[in-house]
Amino acid sequence: MTRRSLQDWLEYLEQLHPTAIDMGLDRCRAVATRLGLSRPAPQVVTVTGTNGKGSTCAFIAQMFTEQGKTVGVYSSPHLLRYNERVRLNGVDASDEALCDAFEAVERARGSVSLTYFEMGTLAAFWLFEREALDAVVLEVGLGGRLDAVNLVDADVAVVTNIGLDHAEWLGTTRESVAFEKAGIFRTARPAVCGDRSPPDSLLEVAAGSGVPLWVRGRDFDLVKEAGCWHWHGKDRAGEALRLPNLPLLGLPLENAAVALQAFVLIEPCWHPQRLVEALCKTRVTGRLDRRTIRWRGRDLTILLDVGHNPHAATYLAGQLQQQRIAGRRLAVFGLLADKDLSGVIDPLLPVVDAWAVAPLATPRSRSADELSLALLERGATVTIYPEISEALERQCDQAIEGDEIVLFGSFYCVAEALNWLERHAANGGYGRGG
Numbered sequence: 358m359t360r361r362s363l364q365d366w367l368e369y370l371e372q373l374h375p376t377a378i379d380m381g382l383d384r385c386r387a388v389a390t391r392l393g394l395s396r397p398a399p400q401v402v403t404v405t406g407t408n409g410k411g412s413t414c415a416f417i418a419q420m421f422t423e424q425g426k427t428v429g430v431y432s433s434p435h436l437l438r439y440n441e442r443v444r445l446n447g448v449d450a451s452d453e454a455l456c457d458a459f460e461a462v463e464r465a466r467g468s469v470s471l472t473y474f475e476m477g478t479l480a481a482f483w484l485f486e487r488e489a490l491d492a493v494v495l496e497v498g499l500g501g502r503l504d505a506v507n508l509v510d511a512d513v514a515v516v517t518n519i520g521l522d523h524a525e526w527l528g529t530t531r532e533s534v535a536f537e538k539a540g541i542f543r544t545a546r547p548a549v550c551g552d553r554s555p556p557d558s559l560l561e562v563a564a565g566s567g568v569p570l571w572v573r574g575r576d577f578d579l580v581k582e583a584g585c586w587h588w589h590g591k592d593r594a595g596e597a598l599r600l601p602n603l604p605l606l607g608l609p610l611e612n613a614a615v616a617l618q619a620f621v622l623i624e625p626c627w628h629p630q631r632l633v634e635a636l637c638k639t640r641v642t643g644r645l646d647r648r649t650i651r652w653r654g655r656d657l658t659i660l661l662d663v664g665h666n667p668h669a670a671t672y673l674a675g676q677l678q679q680q681r682i683a684g685r686r687l688a689v690f691g692l693l694a695d696k697d698l699s700g701v702i703d704p705l706l707p708v709v710d711a712w713a714v715a716p717l718a719t720p721r722s723r724s725a726d727e728l729s730l731a732l733l734e735r736g737a738t739v740t741i742y743p744e745i746s747e748a749l750e751r752q753c754d755q756a757i758e759g760d761e762i763v764l765f766g767s768f769y770c771v772a773e774a775l776n777w778l779e780r781h782a783a784n785g786g787y788g789r790g791g
């Protein structure tokens with residue numbers, strides 16, 4: 358029989374289960390048992406939250422690396438290639454390795470129906486065990502309590518923050534969202550919450566399950582000053598820890614602070630200077646991701662951000678307000694139909710001078726006409742384009758040196774922009790920014 362390619366596998370997985378999302382652990386647990394899976398690595402950190410999961414995972418993974426550990430990371434969604442979801446010691450898993458893993462899961466599942474995400478999660482766990490890694494960092498796909506990642510009992514559970522998103526599955530209140538996210542907690546194992554005001558439901562789950570909980574603002578925090586920031590936290594015994602005069606970063610400091618607290622709980626023997634080096638080395642494609650390009654004789658700046666809910670949009674707006682530029686900010690924007698349009702655009706209105714909107718390359722996209730109407734009703738300057746890449750190109754045409762193009766609203770937006778930038782690079786016109 359001809360061996361399936363990775364693309365063949367992904368197409369097969371998309372039609373394997375009747376629904377894309379089917380919350381619950383029973384099916385996954387049954388197949389994991391048949392696979393003989395035990396634990397993906399001796400040390401496991403699981404990360405959930407409404408926003409900031411990707412950068413928090415990246416910070417923690419880099420900290421393990423700088424301490425001399427081998428580490429795997431499982432995350433989602435991917436931007437350009439599925440391989441991005443499974444990283445082994447900083448390198449995307451190969452097509453061959455992923456195909457081997459999918460074959461193993463397929464043999465084990467028998468008649469059990471699994472979703473695309475569940476198959477991918479079990480395949481990642483299978484790969485991690487085979488690599489005999491020291492540690493893995495697992496990003497929850499949706500919620501926490503019923504997410505496939507929650508098959509594993511984490512040594513440290515992390516909730517970055519709690520906002521409203523995925524209401525169909527997580528509910529319409531912060532209390533309901535927090536309850537689902539607290540589902541990754543385990544009795545007597547530490548948990549970290551980066552939300553300064555966590556809902557009572559999260560605190561109640563922790564207290565009722567005997568989970569020691571470190572909360573930002575109470576047990577750890579950061580202080581930002583001109584040119585640097587300071588972190589303070591506590592170890593498992595409650596002793597104070599401090600890392601002063603840390604360099605400013607390109608990623609959110611709040612997520613770095615959460616990652617530091619999680620890391621010092623799982624890794625009691627750590628070297629401060631290596632933690633600083635890890636923070637400085639961490640990069641996440643598509644998250645506050647500034648690029649520079651040479652466009653028609655001009656140097657232009659493009660900021661890519663996958664923010665697609667009110668919490669992320671508010672954070673992005675705050676960052677833009679703090680970072681003054683000489684010229685205008687020109688937005689490129691698209692959004693999925695199930696996202697809160699008003700909650701996403703309202704925070705950005707004061708910091709964007711002109712908008713270019715387009716539909717996303719998915720049937721789940723909100724129409725460009727609807728995006729345009731909402732912005733026009735708020736007095737914004739808007740132009741509609743048939744696709745994100747054309748909207749980006751036209752904003753580049755209009756931009757002059759000193760302007761900044763801000764592309765945000767969805768992973769689909771950033772993925773299309775990255776493809777466009779790769780094509781531009783192939784023509785000799787692109788360079789990575791700081």
